[in-house]
Amino acid sequence: MIFSSVLIEEAVNEFARLPGIGRKTALRLVLHLMKQDEAQVSRFSETIARMRRDIRFCRTCHNVSDAEVCSICKNPSRHRETICVVENIRDVMAIESTQQYNGVYHVLGGIISPLDGVGPEQLYIDTLVKRVAEGGVNEVIMAISPTIEGDTTIFFLSKKLRDFPVKITTIARGIAFGGELEYADEMTLARSLSNRLPLENYVRERSA
Amino acid sequence: MIFSSVLIEEAVNEFARLPGIGRKTALRLVLHLMKQDEAQVSRFSETIARMRRDIRFCRTCHNVSDAEVCSICKNPSRHRETICVVENIRDVMAIESTQQYNGVYHVLGGIISPLDGVGPEQLYIDTLVKRVAEGGVNEVIMAISPTIEGDTTIFFLSKKLRDFPVKITTIARGIAFGGELEYADEMTLARSLSNRLPLENYVRERSA
Incomplete structure (x- = not known):
């Protein structure tokens, strides 16, 4: 596929790295995001980055958690x-x-x-x-x-x-x-x- | 679907908003990203945000472009x-x-x-x-x-x-x-x- 925009090409490459997402699907997603509000897209990207940055694993049960102990282990x-x-x-x-x-x-x-x-x-x-x-x-x-x-x-x-x-x-x-x-x-x-x-x-x- | 992490739930919601991505696929993508390097995920998220922020449309032909005139119109x-x-x-x-x-x-x-x-x-x-x-x-x-x-x-x-x-x-x-x-x-x-x-x-x- 030939893109006339490096910005689009890079975004497609990033999406296409995800499992089960081919280059045509990646392009479809990028073109969809291109049409959304800038605020909406930046919320999308920040949510993903924050998830990766802040996610932790429960000290007790090794489930994903937002804190040191997960919400299930913490629940009395x-x-x-x-x-x-x-x-x-x-x-x-x-x-x-x-x-x-x-x-x-x-x-x-x-x-x-x-x-x-x-x-x-x-x-x-x-x-x-x-x-x-x-x-x-x-x-x-x-x-x-x-x-x-x-x-x-x-x-x-x-x-x-x-x-x-x-x-x-x-x-x-x-x-x-x-x-x-x-x-x-x-x-x-x-x-x-x-x-x-x-x-x-x-x-x-x-x-x- | 019940998530035990708000971070994951929000990320899944964002992915599930994309066309053709259901909640199970969204979860699969989020769990994949969770396992990647933090640097890799932040590159993913920055690339998407930058694409939306900086993308322009060619003044002449209305194609997507990284500048005011697209690379095709500019090509002598x-x-x-x-x-x-x-x-x-x-x-x-x-x-x-x-x-x-x-x-x-x-x-x-x-x-x-x-x-x-x-x-x-x-x-x-x-x-x-x-x-x-x-x-x-x-x-x-x-x-x-x-x-x-x-x-x-x-x-x-x-x-x-x-x-x-x-x-x-x-x-x-x-x-x-x-x-x-x-x-x-x-x-x-x-x-x-x-x-x-x-x-x-x-x-x-x-x-x-």
Whole structure:
């Protein structure tokens, strides 16, 4: 594509660097912004820059946060005895959107995936064990996608938590095997949260 | 969707305002940017803001420009006796990408479309007539999409330019009727530029 403006070309290049945005789409977005008020565009650009500059991760659960401790961990009406372990912050958002869960979270920051070079030491597993070891936790819910890597992660975590007096559960298999948690509709996700099973059932099903 | 961070929520809202970007895509983009270097994200945001702040429109042809006169009008090797009339700057980019055209442009800023409330007075038609009236122009190429509105615009312009000693042509009908110019592939677009027809042929074909 040939642009007659360096300003446009640079803006298109920036948009085209985003995932899933090709050069034609990038141009469409740039031309749209070109037609907006200057104030509106500068609000757009400032909001993005501020998000990146000020975003933090919760000291306790590693969820995204506007402060040192996230709004979920800080909320006194959330039950601290239940920890829902998820792969990433998208999964926190997905579960929060069901409005069915009132415990707290633990964001692993990924799942064990040797093919992608992700081992347990790159995930926030030690901090989860520490939270459980400190006591006050009755249940750890594994809300992890039922894929090979997810299963590996669940088994690894359950081994790590084996010696603590804590119930380990997994969300119900309402989600198809191989599916990604974040794409599940809210109904399915809500149902699989309320039908969660003790880990023994999960192991039995898996090996059957 | 429930976010546990106001910063993220605001950034998602800004992205979701762009055309063709839903909230899930917006979140994906925000989470992608969150993982980038702060310098990279601030370059992204500054490039967009600068584009909107500094972009201008060429005094002569109304194309986007980084200065008062665009790089095409300023280029001494472009033939000023041929003016290619297009609907918008996307069409300029599409034609420039064929690398087959060495004249100058005139961007109308739209086409006559009574249903959308766009009349001739909202388009840069007077400045086109003025350019032709000033002399030195041999040919005006109508590179306008062959739709009902495009045809209306071509006929309106040809009436306006009737009394000047200038050849009026249209790009060849290589583009399917009802199609949009900007989506044509470069080969088709290049061929339809080189096979352009005198307006009489076009009128004959249309009324046949």
